[in-house]
Amino acid sequence: MKQLLLLVIALTLACLTAARPVIAQGFLDFTQNDIQTYDPRVACSSVSGPGKSILDGHELPATSGKTGTEKEINRDGVVTSGPDTGNHVSFFNHANGIASQYGDDALNYYITMRWNYVSWYWNGTSTDLNSGEFQWMKEAPRKVLVTNSRTGKSIIAVALEAGPAPWTGVDTQPNNNPKQGWANPQRGTPLGYTGRVSGFPQKALQALGATQGMADGSGDVLQYSWAPDQNAAPGPTEVTSANQNSDASCATGAAQVNAEGYAFPIGLTKADVNNGYNWPCATNCHHDNTPAFDLAHNDTVKNNDDAKTVGVPVYAIFDGKVQGIGDAHRGIAGCYEFQLVGNDGWQYWYGHIAGVPVQEGQAVTAGQEIARVGQRKCTANGSYPHLHIDRGSPKGKVGGLACCRDQSMVPLMNSLYDALQ
């Protein structure tokens, strides 16, 4: 009970000190086994603070951070593919029990974290055993609730392996010097570390809709806490909460992605975003009566308040790669346009933008920030600042041409708008 009280205090402090206000509701309640009461914003709100979830006095090594891929295991807890084939995972003794109780598929939902029973060197080796912690992990399969705030998807994962090495997802070389404040050796994750704090088999990553943390800084930041119900089956789970994804601090630099993999392309709220006409768009909502969208803040459109739109993040509407950034748009300094060649087969034209953080040809994921809305001059002073987006028709052709825009973009944008908070 004392631990629970400490946790509540720690989380409350974290909420109060967060950059954005977080409504203090739905705290973890380990006295209940009802997952419906869990609010992932709690885990999220502790991202910027030192607070960590504690279960029976045992701390999670991290409450947020990037992730990576682990290989599948069999009922013996043995890795079945990749360079480590044949090796046992650290807590292989739980594998058979998990598979027997929940089915073999449950083994696809194991998690690896740098558990606190040892201290971790940068190169992935460990030392300084805390045998009490180790025995606690060996005693029973410990379960972790993992949430991807970008996609709103969650899983229950079972702790069967230790890792990943701290250098993964930060560097491409195991033997480089420790980075990001990683003094040797470390328990858990030091402040400032931005690499991978966990790993899952591919199926679990897919269930989370998560992308791996990469050395270039890309990848989803996931939220972790001990599962409120330690008897829950490993696998996808639903976390119901009125505002489960509304905390923008959980989704820095990313937009929410729907089940089909699409994200609304501009960082404005449902109440603020204006397409020049009405939502939902009836047929065409572009000034030339074509299926394109000029998206800006209401105050920019109605009151010429450019500052409400200039610099607003622009997101990848779908997974794909960026092409044609090229020279400044129409020779206007600081203004750009490009095609997002979507993996859905469409080419999306983004126009009147600036501050492009991605490289030509770079692969991007839906919801990833790929630009900022440019100034009024990026429309050649012909309109208010806005993001222009359309996609080329027929499928596969470039977007941006008034002659050849895809009509089915309209219902797609309407549905993405509907899902906005």
Add this chain to the structure above:
Amino acid sequence: MNIISIDPETNQQRILGKDARFWLVIIGIVAAILVALNLFLSFALVHISYNLGEQVPADKVELSITSSSGVTTHPMFLGSYAFIPRSTSTITAQTSNSQTVKTIASLPYFKIPAFNLTLQAQQTLSNQGSQTLGCNLVNSSGVFTHNCTSISEINKIDRPTNGMWGTVPERAGYQGDTYKRYKAGYLALQDPSLATPKDTNAPLRLEYTIPGGQTQFINLPKDFSQNTADNVAIVTDQANQATDAFVIANLSTGKFLYMPSWQQAATATAFSRTTQIDTKYTATLCTMSGTQLSCYYGPYQGSNDFESQQDYKKYQDYSRSHPGKLELTTLPSAQTAVYSIKNLDTADNIYQSTSTLYLQNHEKLYQLSIGKNADATLIAANVNHTGPSLDTLYYTAGDSLFQHLPSEQTTYLRFHSENLTALNPSIYGDQILLNSFINAPEGTELRTIASVYQLTPKKLPANQKHIQDILPYRDENLGIAFMDYDDTRIYISMQPVYSTDLQTGIRTINSAALKDRQNRIVEKLRQDALADNHQLIFR
């Protein structure tokens, strides 16, 4: 006179005194003439041949034609002859690893034109460095890289003998959103309106930066740009780095400053665009070659004249009837000649390779033939980036590098690898650099590595693969964390092999297993004939 009468002997109808069979024959002849005329006007008989150049493996050659609208079809051949539509803009011959494209400006009516296409072997690429930022520059001080949208930060490619190849900062903290390649470096504008604190009284500063060398500044006349870089463009000779002259253009006012060299920038010659240019032509794109300035002027949908919905039809009508002008200005006299552009409504970019002008409209690249008008001929339909050079133009399309030789009216495939996305050709003299992504499975670290490659004159031997087709290895079972290479070295960072004590949970490196892993990688390199001609660096 009755037009229709009855023949009293046969009782058949006669028209103008002729029987029906006569008229049927006449109608048939006229129809046949019309069909023949239509075929004559729509199609041309051409002779197409090809031959295989040095080191091009004997392979099935596929011939195709592409129309000016970008549609590709396969013509029907009678021997080496084929009827092809007069709208044909290119003829392509390709094998599995070579491609040659002939450009057709027009097809004659009273002659059978002959087109011979020579398939040439691809050239090879030499890796110059990794962790590039999208755009690169090479000069006598080395290879430099920066974000394509700015030169505010520039890194230098660093390839230590035994360490990992990467970049080191060359400079940072400058403004540089408006920049252009110039000689061995860049010209850029320092916008006082972006300074902190904002200084509206300060003049616009022009910066000349040579990576690895000096940075110098001059002030532009205060009345030239109203102290902001908005709508100010720098125009340089992109094809010839020996050209000293450059031009600063204010796209809003149509005012230009001609500077014969950086040293003589203070004695700039000011001139304005010709009055023959329609004020509704708000799209202005300029390039130069030597002392000739070439500017495209065209309507822009987003301009004040056409932005509103009710004006869109006006814009469409206007752009069709006023598709754009090309203004050629000889400097420093500022004598101009203006040409109407035919076969192209709008353009996004203009390039010049010494004597040849090109326009790009989205992904389509056109060559301009200057005569009475400036006639645009489609060269390629899916172009990403271009790099003009002396008497030639390199461009990337569909992940491949091509070279267009206007003197031959021909484009050659110079490099293609399924494992690379070739982008952003950057030219310095005869050095052609490419920024490339390794096409690796999503989520692997290989995907995040952008590298800069130099095109070498060495031809790819017949039936051999590019080294880029082989490296870096993608087989995850090899346990490679990262791999990089150049002409003489292969750098391999191995994933450690861990041993976990299942009784204590302590994890250590399994040195013996790691050595086995290294041996497997060396054996694989040996099988691919790469181990003995490269220094292998394991880390």
